[in-house]
Amino acid sequence: MHIVTITKSTPDTAAPVEVDAAGNVTWGDAPVVVNPWDEYAIEEALRLREAHGGSVTVISVGPELDNDALKHGVAMGCDAPLRIWDDALDGADAFGLARAAAAAIAQMGDVALVITGKEAVDVNTDALHLGLARALGWPALTFVSRIVEIDPEARTITIERLIEEGRQVVASRLPAVLSVVKDINEPRYPSFKGVRIAARTEIPVRSLADLGLSGDEVGGAAARTRRTAIYNPPQEAAALELIAAGSAAEAASLLVDKLIAEGVV
Amino acid sequence: MSVFVLIEQFNGRAAPVSWEALGAAQQLAEAVGGPVTAVVFGHNVGDMAQAAFAHGADDVLLADHATLASYRLEPYAALLAGLVEAHKPRVVVAGATTRGRDVLGSAAFDVGAGLLADVTALDVADGAIQATRPVYAGKLLSTEVSAADVTFITVRARAFQAPEPDPGRRAEPVTVSPVLSEDEIVTKEARFEGAAGGVSLTDAAIIVSGGRAVGSPEGFAPLHALADVLGAAVGATRAAVDAGYIPYAHQVGQTGKVVSPDLYIACGISGAIQHQAGMRTAKVIVAINKDPDAPIFKLARYGIVGDLFEIVPALTQAFRAKLGR
Ligand SMILES: Cc1cc2nc3c(=O)[nH]c(=O)nc-3n(C[C@H](O)[C@H](O)[C@H](O)COP(=O)(O)OP(=O)(O)OC[C@H]3O[C@@H](n4cnc5c(N)ncnc54)[C@H](O)[C@@H]3O)c2cc1C
Ligand SMILES: Nc1ncnc2c1ncn2[C@@H]1O[C@H](COP(=O)(O)O)[C@@H](O)[C@H]1O
Numbered sequence: 001m002h003i004v005t006i007t008k009s010t011p012d013t014a015a016p017v018e019v020d021a022a023g024n025v026t027w028g029d030a031p032v033v034v035n036p037w038d039e040y041a042i043e044e045a046l047r048l049r050e051a052h053g054g055s056v057t058v059i060s061v062g063p064e065l066d067n068d069a070l071k072h073g074v075a076m077g078c079d080a081p082l083r084i085w086d087d088a089l090d091g092a093d094a095f096g097l098a099r100a101a102a103a104a105i106a107q108m109g110d111v112a113l114v115i116t117g118k119e120a121v122d123v124n125t126d127a128l129h130l131g132l133a134r135a136l137g138w139p140a141l142t143f144v145s146r147i148v149e150i151d152p153e154a155r156t157i158t159i160e161r162l163i164e165e166g167r168q169v170v171a172s173r174l175p176a177v178l179s180v181v182k183d184i185n186e187p188r189y190p191s192f193k194g195v196r197i198a199a200r201t202e203i204p205v206r207s208l209a210d211l212g213l214s215g216d217e218v219g220g221a222a223a224r225t226r227r228t229a230i231y232n233p234p235q236e237a238a239a240l241e242l243i244a245a246g247s248a249a250e251a252a253s254l255l256v257d258k259l260i261a262e263g264v265v
Numbered sequence: 266m267s268v269f270v271l272i273e274q275f276n277g278r279a280a281p282v283s284w285e286a287l288g289a290a291q292q293l294a295e296a297v298g299g300p301v302t303a304v305v306f307g308h309n310v311g312d313m314a315q316a317a318f319a320h321g322a323d324d325v326l327l328a329d330h331a332t333l334a335s336y337r338l339e340p341y342a343a344l345l346a347g348l349v350e351a352h353k354p355r356v357v358v359a360g361a362t363t364r365g366r367d368v369l370g371s372a373a374f375d376v377g378a379g380l381l382a383d384v385t386a387l388d389v390a391d392g393a394i395q396a397t398r399p400v401y402a403g404k405l406l407s408t409e410v411s412a413a414d415v416t417f418i419t420v421r422a423r424a425f426q427a428p429e430p431d432p433g434r435r436a437e438p439v440t441v442s443p444v445l446s447e448d449e450i451v452t453k454e455a456r457f458e459g460a461a462g463g464v465s466l467t468d469a470a471i472i473v474s475g476g477r478a479v480g481s482p483e484g485f486a487p488l489h490a491l492a493d494v495l496g497a498a499v500g501a502t503r504a505a506v507d508a509g510y511i512p513y514a515h516q517v518g519q520t521g522k523v524v525s526p527d528l529y530i531a532c533g534i535s536g537a538i539q540h541q542a543g544m545r546t547a548k549v550i551v552a553i554n555k556d557p558d559a560p561i562f563k564l565a566r567y568g569i570v571g572d573l574f575e576i577v578p579a580l581t582q583a584f585r586a587k588l589g590r
Contacts, residue, residue, distance in 0.1 A: 011401070013402065013519055013538065013539050013542075014537075014538050014539070016404070017401040017402075017404040017405060018404070018405075019405060025401070025405065036519065036520055037520065093379075093380075094380070095373075095374050095380075098374070121401070121402055121519060122400060122401050123400055124382070124383060124400065125370075125380065125382045126366045126370060126382055126383070127366075127370040127373070127374075127380055127382060130367065130370035130371045130374060131370070131374045133371070134371060134374040134375060135374070139338075139339060139451045139452050140338055140367070140371065141452070142338070142363070142367050143363050145513075158455060161363075162513070162514065163336075163363040163364070164275070164280070164362060164363060164460075164465055164467070165275050165276075165457075165459060165460060166457060166458050166459040166460040167457070167458040167460075168335070168336070168454060168457050169454070169455040169456045169457070169458070170337070170452050170453065170454055170455065171452070171453045171455050172451055172452045172453075173451050181513075182513060182516070182520050182521070183513040223412070224377065224378065224379035224380070224411060224412055224413040225379040225380065225381060225409050225410065225411050225412065225413075226409065226410055226411075226412060227407055227408065227409050228395065228408045228409065228410055229407070229408040230400070230405055230406070230407045230408070231405065231406055231408075232405060232406075233399075233403075233404075233405065233406050238550065238563070238564055238565060238566050239566065240562055240563070240565050240566065240567070240568055241566065241567050241568070242562075242567075242568045242569070242570065243567060243568065243569050244570075247579075248571060248572075248575040248576050248578075248579040249579045249582070249583070251569050251571065251576065251579070252569075252576060252579035252580045252582065252583040253579075253583045253587075255551065255567055255569060255580065255583075256580065256583040256584055256587050257587070258567060259528065259549070259551070259567075260587060260588075262549055264470075264471070264527040264528040264548060264549050265471065265495060265528060265584070265588065
C-alpha cells in the first residue's frame with residue numbers, strides 16, 4: 001500500500017513568535033520543527049506500512065525551510081521525501097497548495113491513502129486536506145482518532161472520528177484522505193540510524209511545470225484570500241492580585257467575592 | 266445579496282456557536298445589505314428552522330432528509346455548494362466546529378470561495394470584509410480579506426454575540442432537497458458513541474482545568490465537584506492527559522482545544538506556552554499553584570499560592586455558600 005503523508009515546517013512551539021519592525025514574522029534563533037499535528041500523521045502512515053507493507057512518501061509544498069520537516073519524516077522512517085516548490089507559489093492559499101499536492105499524488109498513480117495532520121499550527125486554516133480530497137475526488141475523513149479496520153485488498157477503511165459530541169465510526173472506500181488528531185497514537189522519536197539516513201537524503205524538488213500546473217491556476221495570483229496585516233496582539237497586563245489569607249477557606253472566600261464582583265460567575 | 270449562516274444541530278440540539286454565527290451574519294448583513302438566510306440540514310429538524318427564525322433569521326432553507334440524519338461531510342458539503350451556486354450569497358458563516366470547518370472548507374473549494382477560518386472579529390471597510398484570525402497559536406493576529414465573489418467564514422466559539430431569541434417570531438422555511446442520493450455517498454456511519462456529556466469545553470463560560478499536579482484520575486474529583494457547582498466544563502493540560510488522568514477530549518492548548526471562557530480556573534498548571542495557546546484569551550484567569558514562580562501567574566488576574574487539594578474544595582464550599590447552590 002502506497003501511503004502519502006504531507007507536512008510542513010513550523011516554528012518550535014515554545015518559540016516567541018513576533019512581528020518585527022519591518023513587518024516580518026520572526027522567531028529569533030529558535031529552530032523550526034515538523035508541524036506538531038503532522039507527527040501523528042507520519043506515525044500512523046508508518047504503522048500502516050509496518051502492518052500491511054508498502055511505502056510512505058512524505059510531501060511538503062513549500063520553500064527550502066520545509067526540508068527540515070521532510071528530513072524529520074525520513075528520520076522517523078518515511079521512504080521517500082518530495083518537495084513541491086515554485087516561486088509562483090509564493091502567496092498561494094491552502095487551496096492552491098492543495099491542488100499542487102493533489103497533482104503530485106495523482107502522478108504517483110498508486111496512492112491508497114493520504115494522511116495529514118489536523119491543522120498547521122502556524123496558519124491553521126484547517127483546509128488543505130479538504131481541498132486535497134476535493135481535487136483528487138476522494139472522500140475526506142477528518143478528526144480521525146483511530147483506524148478501526150483497513151483492508152487494502154478490498155479497498156475499504158473504517159475509522160473513528162473524535163468530534164464534539166463523541167466518537168463517530170465511519171466506513172469508507174479507499175483511496176481516501178485522512179486528517180488525524182493527537183489521540184490516534186504516540187509518535188516515535190527518530191532513531192539514530194534514521195537521522196543518519198535523513199542527513200544523507202537528497203530531497204527532490206518538483207516545480208509547477210513538472211506537475212502540469214501554472215502559477216495562474218494555483219499560485220499567489222490565484223489565491224482567493226489575502227493577508228493585509230499581521231501584528232502582535234495588544235498586551236493587556238493581567239495585573240495579578242495574589243490572594244493571601246491565613247487558611248484555604250479564608251482565601252477561597254475572598255476569591256469568590258472578587259469573582260462574583262467581576263460578574264464572571 | 267444574502268448572507269448565509271449554517272445552523273448546526275446534533276440530535277436536534279443546536280450548537281451554541283451557530284447562534285453566535287447568526288449574530289456575526291447579522292452584523293455583516295447590516296454592513297453589506299441583504300437578508301440573513303439560515304441553512305438547516307438534518308432529519309426531523311423542523312424545530313431547528315423555527316429556532317433560526319426565533320434568533321432573527323430572515324429566511325430559512327431547510328433540507329430535511331434521511332441522508333442528512335447523521336452528519337457526513339459529503340452530502341452536507343455538496344448540498345451547501347449547490348445552495349450557494351443557486352442563491353449566490355455574498356457570505357457564508359458557520360461556527361468553527363469540527364462540522365463547520367469541514368463543510369465550509371470542502372464546499373469553499375468547490376464553489377471558488379475565499380475561506381477565512383477560525384475568525385474572532387469581523388469588520389467591513391468600503392464594502393470589503395476584513396477578518397481577524399489568531400495565527401501561530403494565538404501569538405499573532407492576522408487580518409485577511411477574500412478576493413472571491415463569495416466569502417466563507419468560520420467563527421470561533423464565544424467570539425461573537427448570539428442574538429436574544431424571540432420564540433414568538435415564526436415563519437415558513439423554504440424546503441430544499443439533498444444533492445446526493447444515498448447510493449452516491451461513499452461514507453457510511455457505522456455507529457456513534459456519545460461522550461460522557463457535560464458542558465462542551467469550547468462553549469463553556471467557565472472552565473476548571475487541572476494539570477499534572479492533580480496526580481491521578483481520582484484527583485480530578487474535586488475539580489469535577491467545583492465544575493458542577495459552577496456549571497463549568499473540565500479542562501486539562503497535556504501532561505494530565507498523557508499521564509492518563511483524563512481523556513484527550515479535555516485537553517486545552519496548542520495540540521488540544523482553544524477555549525475562551527469568561528473564567529478559567531487553572532489548578533496545578535505551570536502555564537507552559539503550549540497550554541497558554543489554548544486559554545490565553547480567557548477573560549479572567551485564576552491560578553492555583555504551589556509554586557509562586559510558576560509562569561501561569563504572569564497570565565492570571567487572581568492567584569492563590571497553595572495546595573490545590575486544599576484550595577479547590579474550599580472554593581467549592583465558598584461558591585456553594587455564596588451562590589446558594
Ligand atoms: C508540540 C507540543 C505541543 C504541546 N501541546 C500542549 C497542549 O495542547 N496543552 C498543554 O497543556 N500542553 C501542551 N504541551 C506540553 C507543555 O509544554 C507542558 O509540558 C504542559 O502544559 C505541562 O502541564 P502541567 O502544567 O500540567 O505540568 P507541569 O508543568 O509539571 O506543572 C505542574 C504544576 O503544578 C504545580 N503543583 C504541583 N503540586 C501542586 C499542588 N498540590 N497544588 C498546586 N499546584 C501544584 C507545580 O508547581 C507546577 O507548576 C505541548 C508540548 C509540545 C512540545
Ligand atoms: N505547505 C504544506 N505542505 C504540505 N502539507 C501541508 C502544508 N500546509 C499544511 N499541510 C498539511 O495540511 C494539514 C492542514 O493544514 P492547514 O490547512 O494549513 O491548517 C496540516 O496538518 C499538514 O498536514
